[in-house]
Amino acid sequence: MEQHYWVAWSQIKGVGPSRLKKIWHCFGSMERAWQASGQELGAVDGLGDKLIRLILAGRSPLDPERIYHEHLEKNLQFWTPADPEYPKLLLEIPSPPPLLYYQGQVKLLENQGQIPAIAMVGTRHPSEHGKRWTARISQALAQVGFSIVSGMAQGVDGVAHSACLKTGGRTIAVLGTGIDQIYPASHRNLYNEILAQGLILSEYPAGTRPDRSHFPARNRIIAGLTRATLVMEAPSRSGSLITAHYAMDFNREVYALPNSPEQQAATGCLDLIRRGAGMILGETQLIEELGGLPQLDAASPQLSLSFPEPTVEPTPQPSTDFRQISPELLPLWQAIAPEPTAFDLIVVQSGMGADQVSATLLQWELEGFITQLPGMRYRRL
Template identity: 35%
Template sequence: MPRPELAAWLRLLLTPGVGLDSARKLLAAFGLPEAVFAQPASAWQAVVGARAASALEQPPEDLEAQVDRTQAWLADAADRHILTLGDPLYPPDLLQMADPPVLLYVLGDVQALHHPRRLAIVGSRNPTPQGETNARQFAQALGQAGVCVVSGLALGVDGAAHDGAMLGGAPTVAVVGTGLDRVYPKRHLALAHRIGAQGAIVSEYPLGTPPLPAHFPQRNRIIAGLSQGTLVVEAAVQSGSLITARLAAEQGREVFAIPGSIHAPQSRGCHALIRQGAKLVESAQDILEDLRFAEPVPPDDRAGPGSGHGAKEDSLLRAMGHDPVSLDALQARTGLDTAHLQARLLELELSGEVARLPGGLLQRQGQG
């Protein structure tokens, strides 16, 4: 990524007072960040309000230092990447979220984010010995069946799940709440190196970001969004694992839970999920059968980034036609909900296939 482009992305995301929601609104309104910063403050104000517009007028004091740090990090190894919303390697499943990350920092194999079979395994940081064993054994069995395990690199169940997946010979993806130039918890430094070599570590946070408590519930939405289902091994009733399970259910993904002793606090969250409709599982085979992971992978799903996504993209472009169209008309033609449609349009706009016209109209670009 050229330095001016990287600087524009980082300025948009690092400006105090401009959150991810405002950043997405500005990108949807004006396109790439360089185009955003080419607008007058009055145009920003119309989209995100006076306070955020005022904040955008001055670049953050540490912007140039952050650009230097990021460029040096990217140049240090070939397995370091930054994916923007419009990047063809950006995971399409995340675009279906109401609040997709604007930037993803990736250390390792980007293809792991596009693995045709992905399951989140989450649970307590302080599991029972049986809970930790269950996490490792389920992940290993799933890995042997060709499933990529997604988790959060935390102590306890997360670490056991990553380890088990790699023992099973599969890639694993760790979604973290810090910058990728640091490992948290430090006890998982060796594990993080193994994950980077056999899968990928992902973060939406800029380099240098410390492990702040508010970041971990936020990263849980990415764990859920990257996965076709979520397995909760052990969890207290009030826990981050149940947040991940709730987010998975809200995104239409399957939620599975392993039952445990009625006397163990770590089992109460799983029992609550089962009462709410999560599927009780006793073996990895239960999950493989429910998600149809036991069946052969369709050829279209082996093609890599964007597999199966092109057909959806073509249908949306076909619905647009080649004349200017309003968002309301396009929504009526496609039946897509507003958040889904806006995410898809932003993706197409950033890839140059759709342009925004005066009056809130949209038009397809080219004849493809």
């Protein structure tokens, strides 16, 4: 039933992915939120009186069950954030797509973050240097088990997908159109190869044609699906830099391929390096560094905002006796993985208020239970 209400909420104008996530967080269920009064909606951060009136007026004539079944006529395959198959890394970002359409070969371990995925992006007009290094890096990463994520655009995107497929690797294309649209048309063969060997994703329903405004928004999904973004070649005004900036905002790693400052196609990469992005100096060096990236804890539960009663799983005892933790704080303890976990994700999984979480984390850090890492991430000791 939750899917019915996610589809219905997606029809309300003025309520985008960021606001929908806040609504979900506040009510724990989109069905419950649909039935909420205007006063109850006022508890959602960022919903002012004007928008609440628009929501109440917009949902009044809508029947969620009818809308859902009409939606299924053209969109059979999609996930919502409440579905266990929804890509786990996307739940960490501020604006996860409320409806994520898919087509191709689904790997649930990949969705759970247990198969590492790396984004490769860049200019639509790469130099021979950019093409050569994109192919080399894509093939090298695919051969050691990384999934390659890109946007199926001309240039670097297409080279990254194709090189990955040639070596028998796994690739994911995130489109700025509906998943049934092939754009650019010259990538028809590539599109079909990805369907057979990888996955095609989009937040736009079937039939959505190319629109310039869709592609910058699409880039947040590319960055959100992956633990690191590689910018292979980009001039200073390249759209691929948007992906890199999203990755930085999401506390993900960013790497850039250097080239001579005389090469206009490299100026965006050089600026990223100046701002602190890692340099791609070769396949071996890059794979070693990517191997050190934090992976999601395979045992951590799928994010659920229905807040069921927590099941206490046995956890390794740290040097400090964590049994001192009071029973009411056990959900918070379980929300912190042995690998770095984002603060926002801890708040959601624990079901506790941000202020209480922050104060408790500080106390636990002083007591030696956990440690804080850059980017407001925490892990158990």
